[in-house]
Amino acid sequence: MKLLWLQASGCGGCTQSLLGDTARRGVLERLAGAGVDIAAHPALSEASGEEALAQLRAAADGSLAFDILCVEGALLRGPNGSGRFHMLSGSGEPMIEWVRRLAARARVVVAVGSCTAFGGIGAGGDNLTEACGLQFDGAEPGGLLGAGFRALGGLPVVNVAGCPIHADWLIDTLMAIAADAFTADDLDELQRPRFYAEQLVHHGCPKNEFYEFKASAQKLSDLGCLMENLGCKGTQAHADCNVRPWHGVGSCIRGGFTCIACTEPNFESPGHPFMETPKVAGIPTGLPLDMPKAWFVALAALSKSATPKRVRESATRDHPVMLPAGKKGTRS
């Protein structure tokens, strides 16, 4: 399958994350082996300048057939709908025009990263550049291509959201597409691949014991749960970061810092400082999505009173101060 990749208004970090895939001989061989031919990519193609432009022109006018269009980066509609805040260099035309034309010729369109899916970090604040996603503007369907858009293969835009993506999220999506094993049923309501978006970051959280006992960190680098004070959205964010490690060993929470729900629309504008938990009467407002609030509060009070000393003491340190006790009668 021939793949064309465009970089719109983004940071290129999803490409960097992709290149960090842990395949034994590298991601490019892994994709090639799966039948994904990266015919054009701004960071990887030999072609540059006029030859690269000629290829895009041919793809846009139909004389060069291709299958998958990957777009990385938000679509800038500004100023005033003209798209002139991002001109595809050398072409004299706004990037959004290129994206519209190429999307109309693609069998599958993939939004790589939260910028491309929903608008992302650059859509925060006053959004002067009028940044949006391919088929969403924040959580609202629409975006550059419109809610009704369907690629030639029948799918809406596939939103591999994340800031950045985990390499596997994109690789597994592309390999499934190449194997003709990807359908509309594989997408959630925000058009994200369900294989990672039907999980919560909370699943497999390394701070699970601190969460259970509501033993909370007071500051970053503390071992305790980051939810009560430090803005962590792991119980609400759809992704499998703590089940599928980053670089084989890491994740945001494993790194000792807050999950900011970067796979979600509007994550860039949480309405509170990212690393502070908003509270009403001392109770965090952002509680787990599908748990009755009264139960959460009751359980939290109960579990706090049952917290083992070991967990309570370690929660506000950067390394454990006591070991888990052994069984009665054995040395701990």
Next chain:
Amino acid sequence: MTRIVVGPFNRVEGDLEVALDIADSRVREARVSASLYRGFENLLIGRDPLDALVVVPRICGICSVSQSAAAAAALAAAAGIATPANGQFAKNLIQACENVADHLTHFYCFFMPDFAREAYAGAPWHAAIRARFVAQRGTALADYLPARADFLRLMGYLAGKWPHTLALQPGGTTRAITPTEKVRLAAVLREFRAFLEGPLFGDALENIAALRDAAGLAAWSEARDADAARFVRIALALGLDRIGRAEDRFLACAAYPETTGAFLPGGVWHGGETQAFDTAAIREDASHAWFAGDAPLAPASGETRPLPDGKPAAYTWCKAPRYAGAVVETGALARQLLAGQPLLGELVASHGASVLARVVARLIEVARVLPRMEHWLAAIEPGEPFCGEWRKPESGSGSGLIEAARGTLGHWLSIERGRIAGYQIVAPTTWNFSPRDAAGQPGALEQALAGLPVTDGDTNPVLVQHVVRSFDPCMVCTVH
């Protein structure tokens, strides 16, 4: 006179367009344009100060940690927070991991594939180089990408993930590693050293760092079956040691703080003389950029007001930073000149900053930094603190200057009523790829391109590709 416009520029980070005016088979003038505006400085205004740590890494996916580090330094300066020793060593390791990986991603993915092009089909070395370095399929990538992925495990342990970590905080880092993780990290560094001393250099890092002069470099390259040696041989055969010169005035800030002093010194290097770097000498000029305001401003009082309808003399979204009014070049070559590395001093003394000198500087830097990473890791004491507590100032200001892979990166921020009131960023490629200033001085790349020979009718001169990529531009940082 004819004008050719080269773009889109693939294998650079972000969107770049270069217009060349050609007469008598030479580039008369070059104009470098960044064709994207993103608006990061403005969307920081009014936010909680620590929110900068979420926002600024997302300026750039390849310099992400560098942006974090500069913001953390500016916040620490504004709040008067110190970093414990472990936190500083961990920050150095995280930054060095990004910088070293970036240097090699540039070498293997962005720069070397140009030698596999058809333009060199007649060269005796072409077939072998094409097999090794052709874009996406060269055998070198199957060596480099897995080695890079293994090296990035360091980010997994110390920073959770890369890019876009929140591990770098004003007071240190968020992840206190255990003694066993320290042992495991030593293995990560050891295994990456094996890649460097194998496919890349075919020699001990200490021998690379000790290369003293051009004759020694040439002799070294003749004797080696290694990627860096292949590059040196081709570059000398093509005369790339003599093209790409800009103003030969170099800027770096002190990099990688240690218990006393810094691993790499800062300063301004010109004609073999070194002066201290005075940040008060920086001004940003917007005379040829699509921004309001013609008077050059110090970054601490800078502003970024885009002009959607353009303005007559402007041709880019990149401002023109100047140091004491002069054009400077920043990057690994600047750092290594200021550190007194003798080979690079001789290369620049002979033919100025060249394609060869810039690429060799990155390779030398890789060979110098990895052993220092081993030293920083050894100095970490598990059990001791990694992070000092953040205390938000209601008002204040601070700057953070650090060395990213591509050169000096500065953040200037002010806080009023507990919120960010001003934020200005001067990125490495803003220096290197700046447009003309009010005095008409072209930026560093614009100077480096002027005078290049161009065959009549060639719309995509390969020498232009080499010179542009020798700077390892990062346009997404530039157009923050």
